[in-house]
Amino acid sequence: MPLGTSASHSKSGRTTSKTRSASKTEAKQQDAIALLMADHDEVEALFKQFQQAKKNGGDKADIVEQICKALTVHAEIEEEIFYPAARGALADKDEDDLIDEAEVEHASIKSLVEQLQDTDPNDELFDAKVKVLCEYVNHHVKEEEDEIFPKIKKTDLDLAELGVELRECKQELMEEV
Ligand SMILES: [Fe+2]
Ligand SMILES: [Fe+2]
Helix, strand or coil: CHHHHHHHHHHHHHHHHHHHHHHHHHHHCCCHHHHHHHHHHHHHHHHHHHHHHHHHCCCHHHHHHHHHHHHHHHHHHHHHHHHHHHHHHCCCHHHHHHHHHHHHHHHHHHHHHHHHHCCCCCCCCHHHHHHHHHHHHHHHHHHHHHHHHHHHHCCCCCHHHHHHHHHHHHHHHHHHC
């Protein structure tokens, strides 16, 4: 069946190349909210790694360093790019208040990050500081994902374009921090 074979081969070839190019496009076009949520997941995974390291005697300091860097960069791209865009898109005063609260929460998170960066991993308060930081971050992430992001999705903000800006800023900051 030369025809069948040829058609099947050609179909399979098309599918493969289509799949490959679709996943490439998807990676390139991760929108603003998808990018920020991926950051949230990454930090959550790092906090879990810290719990494991505590149990197994792993390198807690290295994990905390990664947590601090990820949170610093994430807070910066939200404050510089995402929150101002959100304020512009959310007309309602109550919605604007949500961004005010998010910025206040960032200040608490950043203060604890700075404290942790100055704390020796053998200090008796080191683990407690990581735990409280994790609680602050969980609370803040929940507010963003449950309250702010759904409201933003209903606006006409160009999330794809904003995703490009966030990614570029993040890449620059990752090299600096
Ligand atoms: Fe966030
Ligand atoms: Fe945030």
